[in-house]
Amino acid sequence: MNILVAPDKFRGSLEAEEVCDAVTDGVKRAYPDAKVTAIPLADGGEGTSKILTQVTDGWEVPVTVMDPLNRQINAIYGLSGNHEVAFIEMAAASGLRLLKQGERNPLRTSTFGTGQLIVDALDRGVKKIVLGIGGSATTDGGIGMAEALGYSFKDNDGNMLFPDGQALGKINTIDIRNVDQRLGSVSIIVACDVTNPLFGPDGAAVVYGPQKGADPEMVMTLDAGLANLAQVATRTFGRDVSLVPGAGAAGGLGAGCMWFLNAVLKEGINIVMEQCNIASLVADADLVITGEGKVDEQTLAGKVVKGLAGLCKSHNVPLAVVCGTLQITPEEAQAAGMTYAVSVLNRPMDLNAAQCEAFKLVSDATFQLMRLFFFSRGAV
Structure with missing residues (x-):
């Protein structure tokens, strides 16, 4: 039996x-x-990287990155035994568990550290990245992650913006001239277990903002900011992904991964079951x-x-x-x-x-x- x-x-x-x-x-x-x-098994949330690393006979890679509030921390991600696949959890660098209750403020938090983990994986020559995006402390639409990879975001006067939640509504242009060219040769799969759009009544800010510390006024600001990001990003990349199921995952990181990384969103459990x-x-x-x-x-x-x-x-x-x-x-x-x-x-x-x-x-x-x-x- x-x-x-x-x-x-x-x-x-x-x-x-x-x-x-x-x-x-x-x-x-x-x-x-x-x-x-x-x-x-895992569904793409916390613990997914560890499990996928184990089933591929890989090991954990320690990296010094910025946490959601731009403080240095030690984070880890997994590398497969054949060195070809990186298993990254955004929560390791940009997760809600990294903040004390009084520090939660999605206007000020950023996914920059997640981008740093991706850069480290690129430095190691991986061909594929599996990115789990559960447990985020952020609602920045992925602009923090993008900046770590060479994107920059500017306001109406051409001034550089710090990539956090409060910058979303000020973005006028996205500068892609210094983007890490290695992104073009890497396959990136995002493990996502929610179906929310980027903004609106079912979007990232309205549904998930409060658990990250957003009061009603912050929610309105963030929702408007994500709508602005969608407008600018659609103009820049020639496609609107804001209504794709999962675009609103992890404070809009789902949409950000599609725009900035050309990533594909899949249900986390299906990714894990396939790998196992x-x-x-x-x-x-x-x-x-x-x-x-x-x-x-x-x-x-x-x-x-x-x-x-x-x-x-x-x-x-x-x-x-x-x-x-x-x-x-x-x-x-x-x-x-x-x-x-x-x-x-x-x-x-x-x-x-x-x-x-x-x-x-x-x-x-x-x-x-x-x-x-x-x-x-x-x-x-």
Whole structure:
């Protein structure tokens, strides 16, 4: 019996590798002879670079870059074992987790450090860059990243602008004369798990600005600034990408990557599954077990579970899901392609207790689902 274990992390409790260990423990307790293949997954957000680096036998590269508020920090990205692919997370240089609560201000934050990571990868001669853009502290439309790569942004008087959120509304021209020419010979794929446009009521500033520290007035300023960037960038590059799904991801970095890097946006989970060769592993499995901290409506919109559900359905392989919190109905689970979905919580408990006992809870829940699965097939 071949069991494929392919979970995301349980945020705040277990990393994806630890979830793999806990699920494998539960499988082996229930059915010691089962053959288990464990592959940690991610949806393009935090942890994606580490996982992709590991599956390509690569290593982590340390770099000194600027954080969202232009302070020097140490960041890392991954390099594949064959030196050809860089795995970068913008959150490593421009993430919200790098700022204290009182420092959050998307008018002042910049993606310049993300651009520095890309420059370092170009210096190492990579042929491809996979860029995850989750967890940003910024709403600068990617102009900070672009400046690190040789772009410059000027106002009506020809003055250079510092590339942060408050500069967006002042941009009149984009100077492309000093852009790093190596960008033309590198394939750049952006892992993106949201579908927001660049600006407007569903755009980057309105939807995500408040969680980055923006008050209502800031949101209006940033939204108008992103609309201005769209106008200038469309004039400069000859194409308007502001309505492309994902353009508003990471404070407009999605659109910025398309304009400034000629990048392609893809669902993060599809990128990870492709790199990990998950399709062939699913085809050979008798059961796939996945999971994440919370299964809810966002899960159904493009997380790890949804990505695996599609593959399992196409190969007629049952999919079991273990999670900390289950917030969808049985009908929604079935419609999404989940054969079995269960919360690991076995009694009322607070968050701290659940996090402390996470490994055992996941293992026990897996044990129970395995006994049920094998009993239904007459194996136990």
